Amino acid sequence: MRNACLALCVTGFLAAAPRAGAEPPDRGLAGLDEIYPKLDALYLELHKNPELSMREERTAARLATELRALGYAVTTGVGGTGLVGVLKNGAGQTVYLRTELDALPIEEKTGLPYASTVKAVDAKGKTQPAMHACGHDAHMAGWTGAAALLARHKDLWRGTVVMIGQPAEETVEGARAMIADGLFKRFPRPDFLVAVHDASETPAGKLYIVPGYSFASVDSVDVTVFGRGGHGARPEVTVDPIVIAARTVLTLQTLVSREKDPLEPAVVTVGSIHGGSKHNIIPDEVKLQITVRSYDPAVRKQLLDGIARIAKAEAMAANAPREPEVKISESQDATYNDPALAKRLTAALARRLGKEAVIEGRPQMVAEDFGELGKAARAPSVMIRIGAVEPKQYAAATAARTPLPSLHSAMFMPDRERTIRTATAALVLSTLELLGPR
Numbered sequence: 481m482r483n484a485c486l487a488l489c490v491t492g493f494l495a496a497a498p499r500a501g502a503e504p505p506d507r508g509l510a511g512l513d514e515i516y517p518k519l520d521a522l523y524l525e526l527h528k529n530p531e532l533s534m535r536e537e538r539t540a541a542r543l544a545t546e547l548r549a550l551g552y553a554v555t556t557g558v559g560g561t562g563l564v565g566v567l568k569n570g571a572g573q574t575v576y577l578r579t580e581l582d583a584l585p586i587e588e589k590t591g592l593p594y595a596s597t598v599k600a601v602d603a604k605g606k607t608q609p610a611m612h613a614c615g616h617d618a619h620m621a622g623w624t625g626a627a628a629l630l631a632r633h634k635d636l637w638r639g640t641v642v643m644i645g646q647p648a649e650e651t652v653e654g655a656r657a658m659i660a661d662g663l664f665k666r667f668p669r670p671d672f673l674v675a676v677h678d679a680s681e682t683p684a685g686k687l688y689i690v691p692g693y694s695f696a697s698v699d700s701v702d703v704t705v706f707g708r709g710g711h712g713a714r715p716e717v718t719v720d721p722i723v724i725a726a727r728t729v730l731t732l733q734t735l736v737s738r739e740k741d742p743l744e745p746a747v748v749t750v751g752s753i754h755g756g757s758k759h760n761i762i763p764d765e766v767k768l769q770i771t772v773r774s775y776d777p778a779v780r781k782q783l784l785d786g787i788a789r790i791a792k793a794e795a796m797a798a799n800a801p802r803e804p805e806v807k808i809s810e811s812q813d814a815t816y817n818d819p820a821l822a823k824r825l826t827a828a829l830a831r832r833l834g835k836e837a838v839i840e841g842r843p844q845m846v847a848e849d850f851g852e853l854g855k856a857a858r859a860p861s862v863m864i865r866i867g868a869v870e871p872k873q874y875a876a877a878t879a880a881r882t883p884l885p886s887l888h889s890a891m892f893m894p895d896r897e898r899t900i901r902t903a904t905a906a907l908v909l910s911t912l913e914l915l916g917p918r
Contacts, residue, residue, distance in 0.1 A: 692817060694865075697812060706805075719799060
């Protein structure tokens with residue numbers, strides 16, 4: 481986020497003396513230095529042993545062990561491999577703190593001594609490399625740190641803390657799976673929901689809150705273009721699906737550039753195109769894989785309808801033997817940070833950390849299913865972004881205008897101590913604001 485957001489240097493405020501006239505950082509963070517080595521060890525263990533979506537058995541069991549040792553009532557197997565830990569502390573409201581469990585099917589290339597070398601089995605039974613390339617391992621370590629500090633400082637809050645370990649965020653199915661398995665019927669319903677997510681484009685030790693839409697909706701669209709195959713030297717007796725697919729890819733770009741309101745954000749990216757097997761063979765079909773992002777539901781519908789319309793029109797123009805198949809999957813609504821809750825948490829952090837540390841953030845076109853929980857519970861939710869880039873590396877890359885490894889990159893490696901400490905602090909301070917004495 482170039483204009484970045486709600487900024488707070490956690491490692492700095494833990495060590496620094498409070499400024500004159502400023503409220504000192506909440507003592508709910510006392511003990512973070514003591515427990516950090518355990519959080520770091522947990523991070524390394526999780527990083528070395530990633531599991532793919534809906535197969536996070538070992539990861540869930542590991543976090544369940546941590547929560548039980550802290551006094552939480554833990555239930556596993558919620559929504560498949562999800563877990564729920566409940567800590568009641570008298571009468572009051574309920575706050576959900578959520579983390580994700582799953583990794584990505586990516587072969588790690590960071591060269592780190594603790595890099596993942598795991599081959600994991602996905603939900604379809606396919607074995608492939610796995611890596612925590614989206615920082616979920618750091619989220620889990622910070623979430624565990626927050627659980628520990630909230631259990632230690634029960635004198636500072638009243639109510640119920642519910643720790644949610646959610647499977648399958650990367651396939652945007654885990655939140656719905658937990659809801660369908662009775663999350664809000666079997667456990668206390670939330671009054672508020674809070675989560676963190678690391679950011680690969682901002683320095684570690686900083687926090688970012690975006691009021692309103694924070695992440696985009698997402699739809700995965702599979703298009704199969706049909707032709708009539710034959711010899712590459714006899715194109716006149718064929719209908720070439722590669723040419724149809726190429727025209728389709730180019731025309732799809734006009735959905736964003738020429739059909740949509742330019743003030744409404746949207747992305748249509750063809751991420752995969754497959755067809756043919758040899759130089760001199762015209763195939764019978766070509767497959768396209770497309771990702772679609774937007775915020776506004778009307779824009780989303782316009783884009784999806786437009787993809788089907790363009791694919792069919794290009795096929796008709798080429799006299800294809802049949803209409804293309806268009807299938808939509810992995811759909812997820814946009815993530816919406818409740819503005820009132822975002823404002824409240826921003827103000828609370830400003831009181832503790834200084835007004836100069838609070839800057840409004842910008843939304844992004846990546847997707848998340850955290851908002852699904854708040855929507856189903858009809859409760860306000862906020863996702864807080866945390867920087868993950870080592871500050872000197874960030875400064876050097878900014879000065880040289882060199883791109884940094886992004887999330888989902890085989891080269892992504894967060895500045896783990898600052899990132900974990902920041903995640904812990906964000907969750908603890910947010911919970912104390914919501915459940916602490918008024």
